[in-house]
Structure formats: C-alpha cells, structure tokens
Amino acid sequence: MQHCAEAPTARGQSGAREVVTVNFDDKVATSGRSLSKQKLQVLQVNMGKYCNQSCFHCHVEAGPGRKEMMDRNTVDDVLRFLENSDIPTVDITGGAPELNPHFDHLVESCKGMGRHVMDRCNLTVFYEEGKEYLPEFFQQHRVEVICSLPCYTRENVDSQRGNGTFELSVRGLQELNRLGYGQPDSGLDLNLVYNPMGNYLPPPQEQLEGDYRRMLGDDFGIVFNHLYCLTNMPITRFKKFLKQRGQYDDYLQLLEDNFNAETVEKVMCRDLLSVAWDGSVYDCDFNQMLDMPLGRVNGSRPQIRDFSAADFEDQPILTANHCFACTAGTGSSCGGALI
Numbered sequence: 001m002q003h004c005a006e007a008p009t010a011r012g013q014s015g016a017r018e019v020v021t022v023n024f025d026d027k028v029a030t031s032g033r034s035l036s037k038q039k040l041q042v043l044q045v046n047m048g049k050y051c052n053q054s055c056f057h058c059h060v061e062a063g064p065g066r067k068e069m070m071d072r073n074t075v076d077d078v079l080r081f082l083e084n085s086d087i088p089t090v091d092i093t094g095g096a097p098e099l100n101p102h103f104d105h106l107v108e109s110c111k112g113m114g115r116h117v118m119d120r121c122n123l124t125v126f127y128e129e130g131k132e133y134l135p136e137f138f139q140q141h142r143v144e145v146i147c148s149l150p151c152y153t154r155e156n157v158d159s160q161r162g163n164g165t166f167e168l169s170v171r172g173l174q175e176l177n178r179l180g181y182g183q184p185d186s187g188l189d190l191n192l193v194y195n196p197m198g199n200y201l202p203p204p205q206e207q208l209e210g211d212y213r214r215m216l217g218d219d220f221g222i223v224f225n226h227l228y229c230l231t232n233m234p235i236t237r238f239k240k241f242l243k244q245r246g247q248y249d250d251y252l253q254l255l256e257d258n259f260n261a262e263t264v265e266k267v268m269c270r271d272l273l274s275v276a277w278d279g280s281v282y283d284c285d286f287n288q289m290l291d292m293p294l295g296r297v298n299g300s301r302p303q304i305r306d307f308s309a310a311d312f313e314d315q316p317i318l319t320a321n322h323c324f325a326c327t328a329g330t331g332s333s334c335g336g337a338l339i
Contacts, residue, residue, distance in 0.1 A: 004152055004153070004212070027259055031261035035269070035270070035316065035319060036316050037283075038270050038313065041089060042089045042091050042268070043082060043089070043090050043275065044091040044274045044285060045090060045093070045106065045275050046097075046276055047094050047102075047103060048097070049063075049069075050064070050066045050069055050096065050100070051063055051064065051099070051122070052124060053122055055160060056160060056237060056241050057232050057237065057241070058237050059236050059238060059285070061236045066095065069277060070102065070278075075105060077279055078304055081305065081309070082115065085309035087309055088116055089115065089117075090106075090110045090115050092118065094120070098125045098131060107119070107143060108141065116144065117144065118143070119138065120193075121172075122147070123148070123149070123168065123172035135172075135175050138176075139179045139180065139181070139188060142187065145176060145189070146191045146193060147172070147173065147190065147192050147193065148161075148192075148193045150197060156197060160197055170216075170222070173220070174222060176188075176190055177222060181224075182225055190223075192226070194227055194228065198247075201254065202229035202332070203229070204337075208227060226336070228337075229336050231328055234325060254328070259324060259328060260327055260339070261327075263339055264327060266333075267333060268333035269287075269317050279303040281302070281304055295307070
C-alpha cells in the first residue's frame, strides 16, 4: 500500500545538486509539441478567495481573512458569456465558492441552461452557519461534487488543513453518500482530490484510488466515484512553504526532470477558460494567481463580458515554468492525472 503521506520514488532532496533551469516553452518545442487553445469545453469560475480554511498548499492563498468575492454583476456577465456559447461544463471553484452569496444563483442559472455543473468543495463548508442545506441543494440540481481530501487518515488531513477537519470531512462524505452521491447508477458523481503533502510527485492515481476506497470504505463506509491526484503548483503559498524548508529549487528541478511530452496535448488549459472573481480571464486558475491574464491591453484586464467563446480558439496559451507541474510524470489537471 502506498500511504497517502509517503513520498513516491520521485522526490526532491534538499541540497542534492545544482539546479539547472530549462525554459518550459523551449522544452515543449524540443518535444515537437505546441500549445494553443482548442474549442472550449470547460468554463472555470473562481468565485473568490474567501474560505473557511487556510491550507498550506493552496495556490489561491484562500482563507477566512480574504475579501475578494465575485459580485452579482460579474456573475451575470459570466452567465451571459455562457448563454452565448455551447460550453458544456461549468467548474465552480474558490476559495470556498459556496460562501459567495451568489453561488446558488450561478448554479441554478447554469443548470437552467442545461450545462453540467461541478463544484470544488472542501466538505467542511457544510458546517458553516446557514450552509447546512448544501448537500440537498447539490442533489436537487445534480451537481457533480469534487471534494478535497488530501489523505485517508485523521492525522495527515488535520496537519494540513487544521484540527477537526478530517472528522467534518468524513461526516460530509457520509451525508453525500446518504443522498445517493457515489452510489452505483445514481448519476450523482462524488470525486475526491489528493494533493501531496511535501516536495514530491503524486503516486500512481489508480493505485492510490484503490487505497482510498479500502481505507474509507472499511473505516467509515464511504464510497466515491474517482480519486484525482494533483501535483502541487510551486506558486504562492506552497512556494513559500517550500522556500521556508529550503526545498523550492529542488522541487522545480524535480518537475523539470520529470517532464513528460505525452502530457502536453492533454493539459487542461487547451480547452478550459478560467474566470477570476473580478471577471478577468485566464488560461487556467494558476495563471490567474500569477497575474497572467488574457487580452491585456495597456495594462488593463479585459473582462469576460468583452469576449465570446470563439475568440479564444487557436490562440496561443500563456506559459511559464510553473507549467512543468502540469506536465511532470503522468501529468496533472483539475481532473487528475492526464495519462
């Protein structure tokens, strides 16, 4: 069994060797690949940085003290953009997106257009005041729920996300199961997300998914559809975490050393558009946090209301060396491993 807190064989070792930085674009070009937008399949909406948790790996640097929240006018701009497109999937994220007062309006409107809606949920939000209705709301609107659970043990989850988080997460998953989520033939998808807890790549997704099924099933009777393994992005809060431990350069080297050209044609930014809480648009949520917007004109950030979905097709994707995290090993995306 590969324990969810143990490092697989590909691990950064502090002070192991001198770091030789390779430009990501050069690496892609050398591999004979190229990166450009295809027809959009996913509109990812970041509703803000406010969250009831503050996790050390969070690339959004979300937390209880953040004030950035998508307002109703911007939500309606997003909906008009969606209505004028045939994008099939809306991926709602944050922070804790459910804490935005316009979350329900966004979900109901997207479902009213016949779009598939995914919510990236930290599970503990169910136990915030006034949010107890969320599991039933998700069931009613048949929202796919994607839940962060960085390990199947109490000790490791609480060390990453705060004391008591594991207990609340288990309760939340059990409630979703009670409503039919994760159950065979229910059509109510419940997926879990694993993030490594250190400077290493995720283990094989299929193997770790089996471990999660056994441990959560045996100990708590929990069932789910899939486990997504994500590589931690060396930016913002996780970058600070690595630097404090003298592991940042080694982690970058690890990502570069494990570049896999086969992942390039499957990275999520090819058919995804990310919308920030203020309505500006990006190739992905990571570029959003690094202030790499699309369509910048004279320093300004054009808004989602300024575009149509067709405007992005065949356009080059903005990249930098953080993109090695999406192309290392078996690859990483919001839907887990790429190959």
